[in-house]
Amino acid sequence: MRLALRELVRRPGRFVTATGILTLIAILLMFLGGLLDGLIRTSTGAVRAQDVDAIVFSESSQASFLRSRIEPATRAEIDRLEVVSETGGLGVVQLGARVPGNGPRDLANVAVWGYELAPIGVPDPPAAGEAWADEILKSDNVEIGDQLLVGPARTPITVVGWVENTSYNGQSGLWTSVDTWRSVLTANRPDAALADGVFQAIVVRGTGGDSATMIAAIETTSGDGVIALTVQDAINEIPGVTEQQTTFNQILGVTVVIALVVIALFFALLTVERSALYGMLKAIGARSRTIFAGLVAQAVVVTLIAAIIAGLAVIALDLLIPPGSIPLYISASRIITSIVLLLFAAVVGCAFSLRRVLGVDPASALGSSQ
Amino acid sequence: MTNSALHMSNVRKVYRMADTEVVALDHAELTVASDEIVALVGPSGSGKTTLCSIAGGILSTTEGSVTVGDEEITAYSDKQLTVFRQNQVGFVFQSVNLVPFLTARENLLVVDELGRREGKPARQRADRLLEELGLTDRSKNLPSQLSGGQKQRVAIGRALMNEPKLVLFDEPTSALDTELGSQVMELIRSEMKSRGTAAIVVTHDERITAYCDRTVHIIDGVLAA
Ligand SMILES: Nc1ncnc2c1ncn2[C@@H]1O[C@H](COP(=O)(O)OP(=O)(O)O)[C@@H](O)[C@H]1O
Ligand SMILES: [Mg+2]
Numbered sequence: 001m002r003l004a005l006r007e008l009v010r011r012p013g014r015f016v017t018a019t020g021i022l023t024l025i026a027i028l029l030m031f032l033g034g035l036l037d038g039l040i041r042t043s044t045g046a047v048r049a050q051d052v053d054a055i056v057f058s059e060s061s062q063a064s065f066l067r068s069r070i071e072p073a074t075r076a077e078i079d080r081l082e083v084v085s086e087t088g089g090l091g092v093v094q095l096g097a098r099v100p101g102n103g104p105r106d107l108a109n110v111a112v113w114g115y116e117l118a119p120i121g122v123p124d125p126p127a128a129g130e131a132w133a134d135e136i137l138k139s140d141n142v143e144i145g146d147q148l149l150v151g152p153a154r155t156p157i158t159v160v161g162w163v164e165n166t167s168y169n170g171q172s173g174l175w176t177s178v179d180t181w182r183s184v185l186t187a188n189r190p191d192a193a194l195a196d197g198v199f200q201a202i203v204v205r206g207t208g209g210d211s212a213t214m215i216a217a218i219e220t221t222s223g224d225g226v227i228a229l230t231v232q233d234a235i236n237e238i239p240g241v242t243e244q245q246t247t248f249n250q251i252l253g254v255t256v257v258i259a260l261v262v263i264a265l266f267f268a269l270l271t272v273e274r275s276a277l278y279g280m281l282k283a284i285g286a287r288s289r290t291i292f293a294g295l296v297a298q299a300v301v302v303t304l305i306a307a308i309i310a311g312l313a314v315i316a317l318d319l320l321i322p323p324g325s326i327p328l329y330i331s332a333s334r335i336i337t338s339i340v341l342l343l344f345a346a347v348v349g350c351a352f353s354l355r356r357v358l359g360v361d362p363a364s365a366l367g368s369s370q
Numbered sequence: 371m372t373n374s375a376l377h378m379s380n381v382r383k384v385y386r387m388a389d390t391e392v393v394a395l396d397h398a399e400l401t402v403a404s405d406e407i408v409a410l411v412g413p414s415g416s417g418k419t420t421l422c423s424i425a426g427g428i429l430s431t432t433e434g435s436v437t438v439g440d441e442e443i444t445a446y447s448d449k450q451l452t453v454f455r456q457n458q459v460g461f462v463f464q465s466v467n468l469v470p471f472l473t474a475r476e477n478l479l480v481v482d483e484l485g486r487r488e489g490k491p492a493r494q495r496a497d498r499l500l501e502e503l504g505l506t507d508r509s510k511n512l513p514s515q516l517s518g519g520q521k522q523r524v525a526i527g528r529a530l531m532n533e534p535k536l537v538l539f540d541e542p543t544s545a546l547d548t549e550l551g552s553q554v555m556e557l558i559r560s561e562m563k564s565r566g567t568a569a570i571v572v573t574h575d576e577r578i579t580a581y582c583d584r585t586v587h588i589i590d591g592v593l594a595a
Contacts, residue, residue: 285456
């Protein structure tokens with residue numbers, strides 16, 4: 001092992017190519033992972049921010065806000081349950097918004113939310129006609145104090161503060177009082193207008209017990225049929241989320257396999273090149289295990305260096321890319337997961353050289369004079 | 371028997387290939403006393419390397435028994451042979467001898483790293499050997515920075531690092547010119563004699579035999595004094 005690590009230090013040149021290629025692969029892996037995380041966040045942030053134990057939709061809605069209707073009577077029934085401590089109305093409408101100073105066709109995509117229970121990071125509902133805006137709108141040149149004209153009816157909404165990470169379906173959150181939301185809905189989507197007291201969904205906080213019990217209680221109590229979902233389940237029901245995840249994870253899987261193949265080929269070549277040296281070392285008493293451990297140590301160090309360079313590169317990239325332009329989200333957990341996957345690929349890649357290492361004959365060290 | 375470094379009795383080695391058999395060694399009887407230097411001389415393909423490999427615990431015999439010091443290694447498993455090679459024998463190979471990315475001193479210490487892991491005593495022994503071999507000022511040089519004779523001296527030091535009972539030299543002077551070859555042989559002789567270590571020196575150069583106590587000839591796998 002010491003021998004192998006010394007080789008890395010003394011002859012870095014022979015590992016540069018492999019490190020370079022692995023760095024590029026690692027950047028790809030982390031970048032794609034960051035893109036997936038970013039996409040998921042911009043399509044689910046508003047739901048993820050709900051600081052509640054369950055979100056209740058009408059049964060036929062398939063957990064779609066736009067298709068869901070909860071009547072005041074249903075909400076009252078839920079409110080009466082022992083296991084429920086608090087409920088809040090929730091609704092959304094997705095529209096284009098005109099930003100002062102931008103061209104007439106340069107619309108910002110917004111999701112106007114009406115809420116009663118404040119989501120994580122969002123203050124209590126602002127005054128009528130005002131909204132907390134997701135900071136992604138900064139990339140549309142929105143500033144605090146701007147009056148956005150929302151939807152075909154050009155309903156005015158004034159931005160009074162910023163909130164983070166509350167996008168929905170890729171559209172930036174505008175968080176308003178339920179009355180403001182209801183009037184935006186009526187003016188711009190008359191087909192989907194809702195009477196006073198009617199919401200698309202009800203968010204529920206429990207009394208601290210098991211959320212599965214509470215969800216079962218809600219679903220059995222309600223007369224006209226509702227489905228109650230945990231926040232995570234509601235996120236998974238957002239159209240496209242699981243599909244995005246599956247597709248990206250397949251691409252990430254292929255990337256890891258490519259890393260594995262690169263490592264396997266590189267170290268297989270190195271092993272072939274070193275077989276005379278390995279033969280000599282075995283003749284003077286090196287065990288195959290020691291030699292193979294050295295090989296794995298080299299692969300792990302090379303991969304770790306590549307992964308760390310890639311991690312720094314991706315963090316730099318994240319800082320360089322203006323927020324809102326592409327949905328890149330780089331997190332420590334994504335970088336660490338990528339590093340672990342690459343190290344796994346390194347060890348498995350080396351395993352392909354194990355047979356050759358075992359097969360090196362110490363007798364080959366003697367008498368190559370013929 | 372306890373007084374000999376090597377005792378080979380009725381050793382036979384057959385290489386089996388797909389459809390042929392090569393008898394590389396036949397009824398070999400050889401005893402090397404504990405401080406004796408034996409020259410093993412024979413033409414190419416006569417079985418010299420095979421004999422050394424068997425004596426050094428690299429190959430096992432087809433028939434017969436092999437004892438090195440007071441260890442009978444005939445029936446040893448690969449694992450036991452590895453430990454045996456770490457502790458009981460030294461090798462100077464003909465071609466690849468040194469690890470190219472290690473300094474002269476580190477090449478000696480490899481033996482300790484792979485085997486006993488003594489640490490400080492091994493480092494002291496390495497420094498003493500380098501001094502004896504006239505390599506003190508070369509100890510931090512890589513093999514590529516050493517001359518052929520210096521490399522061979524490093525290899526001799528490496529072979530002595532584990533304080534072996536028996537050192538096997540496979541054509542130790544074949545890559546050197548006559549004068550350097552004589553110098554290296556003198557060095558081998560003085561190192562062996564000062565330690566009382568036995569050696570087998572494989573060669574097909576009759577001049578080398580002058581530095582040895584005894585010469586054994588081998589032809590077609592058969593030994594003759
Ligand atoms: N691994 C092997 N497989 C088959 N035949 C071998 C092998 N090694 C050596 N031989 C044969 O055994 C004989 C003795 O070889 P060797 O001991 O290498 O002789 P020397 O070292 O004297 O040149 C030769 O005929 C050689 O071809
Ligand atoms: Mg030979």
